[in-house]
Every structure is written in C-alpha cells, then in structure tokens.
Amino acid sequence: MATKRRMGDPQSPTAQAILDGAERVLQSSGYGAITSRAIAEEAGIKHQLVYYYFQDIDDLLLAAFKRRMAQGIERLRENASADKPVRAMWENFTSAISATLEFEYMALANHHDGVRQEIVRFLTEARALEAAIIERAYREKGIDRPAISPNALAFLITYCSMSLVREKGIGCTVAHGEIEALFEQFLNTLE
Amino acid sequence: MATKRRMGDPQSPTAQAILDGAERVLQSSGYGAITSRAIAEEAGIKHQLVYYYFQDIDDLLLAAFKRRMAQGIERLRENASADKPVRAMWENFTSAISATLEFEYMALANHHDGVRQEIVRFLTEARALEAAIIERAYREKGIDRPAISPNALAFLITYCSMSLVREKGIGCTVAHGEIEALFEQFLNTLE
DNA sequence: GTCTATACACCGATAGAC
DNA sequence: GTCTATCGGTGTATAGAC
Numbered sequence: 001m002a003t004k005r006r007m008g009d010p011q012s013p014t015a016q017a018i019l020d021g022a023e024r025v026l027q028s029s030g031y032g033a034i035t036s037r038a039i040a041e042e043a044g045i046k047h048q049l050v051y052y053y054f055q056d057i058d059d060l061l062l063a064a065f066k067r068r069m070a071q072g073i074e075r076l077r078e079n080a081s082a083d084k085p086v087r088a089m090w091e092n093f094t095s096a097i098s099a100t101l102e103f104e105y106m107a108l109a110n111h112h113d114g115v116r117q118e119i120v121r122f123l124t125e126a127r128a129l130e131a132a133i134i135e136r137a138y139r140e141k142g143i144d145r146p147a148i149s150p151n152a153l154a155f156l157i158t159y160c161s162m163s164l165v166r167e168k169g170i171g172c173t174v175a176h177g178e179i180e181a182l183f184e185q186f187l188n189t190l191e
Numbered sequence: 192m193a194t195k196r197r198m199g200d201p202q203s204p205t206a207q208a209i210l211d212g213a214e215r216v217l218q219s220s221g222y223g224a225i226t227s228r229a230i231a232e233e234a235g236i237k238h239q240l241v242y243y244y245f246q247d248i249d250d251l252l253l254a255a256f257k258r259r260m261a262q263g264i265e266r267l268r269e270n271a272s273a274d275k276p277v278r279a280m281w282e283n284f285t286s287a288i289s290a291t292l293e294f295e296y297m298a299l300a301n302h303h304d305g306v307r308q309e310i311v312r313f314l315t316e317a318r319a320l321e322a323a324i325i326e327r328a329y330r331e332k333g334i335d336r337p338a339i340s341p342n343a344l345a346f347l348i349t350y351c352s353m354s355l356v357r358e359k360g361i362g363c364t365v366a367h368g369e370i371e372a373l374f375e376q377f378l379n380t381l382e
Numbered sequence: 383g384t385c386t387a388t389a390c391a392c393c394g395a396t397a398g399a400c
Numbered sequence: 401g402t403c404t405a406t407c408g409g410t411g412t413a414t415a416g417a418c
Binding site for chain 2: 029106107155166
Binding site for chain 4: 194195196226227228238239242247248
C-alpha cells in the first residue's frame with residue numbers, strides 16, 4: 001500500500017546517490033545498521049530526503065539489490081563474448097564479487113520477501129546464461145558427453161568461487177590451493 | 192573491558208534459555224531484530240535479565256554461536272563412526288543444517304570480530320575432521336591417487352550441500368537433481 | 383536471581399515551509 | 401527538490417529494591 005506523501009523519481013541522481021550510500025553502509029556496517037540517517041550521512045544529504053525518493057527502507061533496499069543484480073547479469077553477458085568465456089566467468093566471480101555484500105543481501109532475503117524473490121529471479125536467469133556459456137565451450141571442444149553437465153558446472157563454479165572469496169575474506173584459506181588447481185585443470189580442458 | 196555490574200553464570204539454565212530465545216529470533220527475524228527485549232520475550236523473561244547473564248548483545252551472540260559450532264563438531268564426530276561415514280556427513284549437511292541461521296551468523300561475522308574468529312576456528316577444525324573421514328574412506332577402498340584430494344572434497348561437500356539447502360530454502364532448485372546425482376555417484380565409489 | 387524504575391539516544395515516518 | 405520541526409516508539413544499559 002503506497003503512502004500518500006509526495007515523492008520523487010527513483011532514477012534521479014540524488015536517488016542513485018542514496019542507493020550508493022546504502023550499499024556503503026551495508027558493506028561497512030551490515031543490514032542491521034541500515035537506517036535512513038546512516039544512509040543519508042553517507043550520501044551527504046538530510047535524512048528526511050530518503051523518504052522523498054523511497055517509500056520506506058525495505059523499498060530502498062530492494063531497489064539497491066535490483067540495481068546490483070542487473071550489473072551482475074551485464075557482466076555475465078560480457079563474459080559470454082570474451083576470448084575464453086568460461087575462464088572469464090570464473091575470474092569475474094573470484095574477483096569482481098564482494099562476498100561481504102552478497103552475504104548481507106542473502107541474510108536480508110531471509111526476512112525480506114521482495115529481495116528473496118529477486119534472488120530467485122536472478123539465480124534462474126544467471127544460471128541459464130552460465131550454462132549456455134559452458135555448453136558452447138563443450139561443443140567447440142567436441143565434448144559430447146561431459147562428466148559434469150553445463151547446469152551442474154554452473155552451480156559448482158558459482159558457489160565454489162563465492163565460497164573461496166568468502167573464506168579468504170574472513171581469513172581462512174585451508175585447501176584453497178587444491179580447489180583452485182582443480183578448477184584450473186578443468187578450465188584448461190575447455191581451452 | 193568488563194562492566195562493573197553484578198553478573199550470573201552463563202551456564203545456568205536461564206542463560207541457556209536466553210541463548211535459545213536468541214536463536215529463535217535470529218531464525219525468525221534475523222540479526223537485525225536481535226534486541227534484548229525481543230530475546231527476553233522469546234525466553235519468557237524480563238528484558239533486563241539479559242544483562243545479568245551477558246555483558247552485552249555482542250557477547251550473547253558470540254556465546255550462542257560458540258554453542259552451535261560445538262554441536263556441529265559433535266555431529267561430525269558421530270558421522271566419523273557411522274557405517275558409511277562420508278555419506279553420513281553428506282546427509283548431515285544436507286538435512287541437519289539450518290541454512291537460514293548459518294547465513295545470519297555469516298552476515299553477522301562481517302561486523303562482529305568475535306564471531307568471525309570463531310568461524311575461522313570452526314572451519315579449520317571441521318575441515319580437518321572431514322578430510323580425515325574422507326582419507327580413511329579412500330584408503331579402505333584402496334584409492335591411492337584420488338582425482339580430488341580429501342581437503343578439496345571436504346570443501347566441495349561443505350559448500351555444495353550448504354548451497355543446495357540454501358537454494359531450496361528460498362525456492363530455487365535449478366540443476367539440483369544433476370548436482371545431487373553427481374555426489375551420489377561419487378559417494379557410491381566410496382562404499 | 384529477578385524485579386521496578388529510569389537515563390538517554392536513536393529511529394521511522396510525516397507535515398508543511400521555502 | 402530540499403529544508404525545519406516534530407511525534408511516538410523502541411533500543412541499550414545501569415542502579416537499586418526485593
């Protein structure tokens with residue numbers, strides 16, 4: 001149910017600055033610290049202005065998440081047209097992803113149905129893009145009956161890279177070398 | 192820096208009830224909703240009593256997390272002496288784990304150094320236990336040069352199971368059948 | 383061991399002026 | 401589009417009585 005109060009365009013530069021501020025707070029202090037006042041301070045505006053551009057905090061968080069997921073899809077499309085697409089995808093996941101932010105959004109999704117639905121939407125679309133990239137690589141290498149199906153490999157690449165980044169982030173690297181070698185070996189068979 | 196106020200034993204039944212209450216709030220509403228009042232209501236006590244048993248909320252959260260990790264290690268030890276240890280471990284991870292709670296703690300760790308350190312401690316200990324279980328299975332099957340090292344397999348089992356549980360929890364099952372078949376096939380070679 | 387009372391700060395959200 | 405002002409609600413943490 002929308003409020004009756006007067007509101008501005010969520011695509012305006014100020015609204016985007018608010019989303020940037022929200023993600024900085026999310027990154028540095030977590031979703032528990034997301035308040036209109038904290039966001040406004042990060043964005044360099046008065047806190048009441050947040051409510052001119054967004055219905056409420058949940059609405060704002062959903063907008064920030066949607067924007068980020070759109071960027072993720074965009075990067076995947078770039079990977080698809082790279083020289084070595086599967087490797088580009090792997091390197092994208094192991095470098096460009098902020099595990100901190102990802103986990104904040106995941107925890108947020110536990111109790112924010114809009115974000116949860118958006119994650120499902122994103123996962124479905126991303127998995128399809130990833131599987132298409134892998135399928136083409138298999139085909140070009142003449143691999144007819146791969147031991148790991150494109151969908152399954154997409155799953156493995158997604159979550160192994162995320163877990164590696166995550167563990168590194170908290171200061172734990174047990175068995176990382178072995179996992180990285182495993183994927184390196186697999187990537188080589190596709191090039 | 193400890194407070195000067197008078198405090199009770201964190202091992203007492205009331206303190207344990209407070210920890211139970213905290214985990215229920217964590218599960219149902221997330222770490223952002225963790226307040227002394229919400230926890231007390233779940234535990235059926237007055238909110239001020241929380242501060243008789245714990246220094247502050249961060250201290251309480253760390254205690255709850257440590258207790259949970261100790262249970263995880265305990266279950267792993269049980270798996271080790273099961274009939275089919277690697278399968279027991281896999282089934283433990285895919286059934287007994289609450290992905291919701293896990294992700295709340297992970298996000299919490301982003302901004303709670305005590306929890307972060309405890310995760311590292313737990314991961315290190317758990318990974319060693321898991322690798323030992325796998326190594327023994329390899330040995331008993333006479334597999335001398337496994338394609339996937341014990342450490343690497345421990346990593347894969349941990350994060351693939353967690354990701355499967357997580358995705359199911361948010362309502363997404365793309366490629367799950369393929370991943371499950373892959374692990375099923377691998378488990379069979381060890382039995 | 384548990385209660386009442388209380389300080390002080392912060393937050394979400396809105397109304398209305400400029 | 402941005403500001404001032406403001407309301408009611410909720411949080412942490414402590415002191416002291418029972």
